[in-house]
Amino acid sequence: MHQSATSEKASYDAAYITASNHLTDTVSIAALEGRHAIAQGYEDSENESEAFNTLLNRVRGYYGLQKMQTWSTLVKALVQFSHINNTAAEDPDIADNWVSVGIEELDGDVQSNWISPERETASISIEGDVEHFLEEDDERGDELLDKLDGDEFELQVPIIEVEHDGGTFARPFDQEFIDAYDADAEVFEFDDSDVTIRGNIGIPNVGDSGEGGLPTRTVLRLSDFMELWNEVESQSNYVVGNFDIDLVSDMYEAMDDGRLDPSDVRGAAGMSRFLSGTDDAASDSYRMALLHQLDLEQPDLSEVASFEVEYTGYTDTVRDDDGYAHPDYDSWAEAETYAGLPFVRETPEGGMNAGETYATGLPLLVSDRDDGLAIVDYESG
Numbered sequence: 001m002h003q004s005a006t007s008e009k010a011s012y013d014a015a016y017i018t019a020s021n022h023l024t025d026t027v028s029i030a031a032l033e034g035r036h037a038i039a040q041g042y043e044d045s046e047n048e049s050e051a052f053n054t055l056l057n058r059v060r061g062y063y064g065l066q067k068m069q070t071w072s073t074l075v076k077a078l079v080q081f082s083h084i085n086n087t088a089a090e091d092p093d094i095a096d097n098w099v100s101v102g103i104e105e106l107d108g109d110v111q112s113n114w115i116s117p118e119r120e121t122a123s124i125s126i127e128g129d130v131e132h133f134l135e136e137d138d139e140r141g142d143e144l145l146d147k148l149d150g151d152e153f154e155l156q157v158p159i160i161e162v163e164h165d166g167g168t169f170a171r172p173f174d175q176e177f178i179d180a181y182d183a184d185a186e187v188f189e190f191d192d193s194d195v196t197i198r199g200n201i202g203i204p205n206v207g208d209s210g211e212g213g214l215p216t217r218t219v220l221r222l223s224d225f226m227e228l229w230n231e232v233e234s235q236s237n238y239v240v241g242n243f244d245i246d247l248v249s250d251m252y253e254a255m256d257d258g259r260l261d262p263s264d265v266r267g268a269a270g271m272s273r274f275l276s277g278t279d280d281a282a283s284d285s286y287r288m289a290l291l292h293q294l295d296l297e298q299p300d301l302s303e304v305a306s307f308e309v310e311y312t313g314y315t316d317t318v319r320d321d322d323g324y325a326h327p328d329y330d331s332w333a334e335a336e337t338y339a340g341l342p343f344v345r346e347t348p349e350g351g352m353n354a355g356e357t358y359a360t361g362l363p364l365l366v367s368d369r370d371d372g373l374a375i376v377d378y379e380s381g
Helices: 002-022 026-043 048-089 130-134 141-145 175-179 222-241 245-256 262-276 284-293
Strands: 100-105 110-125 152-164 167-172 187-189 196-203 217-221 308-314 317-319 325-327 332-339 363-366 374-377
Touching: 002 048, 002 196, 002 217, 002 222, 026 048, 026 222, 026 245, 026 262, 048 110, 048 130, 048 152, 048 217, 048 222, 048 245, 100 152, 110 167, 110 175, 130 141, 167 175, 196 222, 217 222, 245 262
Parallel strands: 100 110
Antiparallel strands: 100 196, 110 152, 152 167, 187 196, 196 217, 308 332, 317 325, 363 374
């Protein structure tokens, strides 16, 4: 049991360090998401207010994903500690609350304070368009989407329980628990309870540590989790505060009159992220997209793979005076051959195969309607 608890401590500590390091980059990534939303809105003929709303939802959603991952990691550790207490409860020679939770202040004596083996469905509140990011996550996207209910992210969470002279405190570590945190005092205080939780989760010694036994250990500090949580919220507010509708309007105006184009709004790093579909700067796709954006020499892949297409269609779009995007009729290409590295938003199910013909998602103009010409989207119909 001692080994299992310390092993989980090592696992959580590693995840905490990784998350802390990741948060040093998230402001830049979230800002790229915001600029990408402006560029995408312009390309998709959204008005300025729609683009600004998309921007806010993307930034909030990006940080919502960070919250989901941070909370999931903590819940995993709490579940492991509850398993250990369940093992202890089955042995009459071991105290049930073998993994205990630190109490800061309480009137009266404490009979038991532990992470109970019992669990209940609990949730945290999520803002923004989290689905956008989960749908792009091939590894865990579907798993996390299944646990998302509107703006609530739900998991099965162990109960933190304190039995004392005045009764029993029992609740999962959920949004209400998180909201009870006092960052200055590093404690959790609840309006409906006289229990104040310090949140240092500890295990007792096994034998005499001076004679080869195992020492008492703190295996998790809830204050560490709250440090990450508060940093995520702070960054989210900071990035959102750096954008406003006037900035979006200025960028739209600059793109309208040709001073900027969408790739300028995204920036080299943002455009590389958009083209490659990843913010992992170490990935091959991101690196090649960045080299392409900066017009730098790229690796010779001719001996490894090649990609050549024959394309018929428009190669550029323009916006009319009403702000709607449509093909630039002067950019028509007829059976032109292009070779190089393709960047696409989506590929057909099953990928792309040599010798096949694919539509690029442009609308179709059809005239077999009684009321005249109609525009039909090729994909949605």
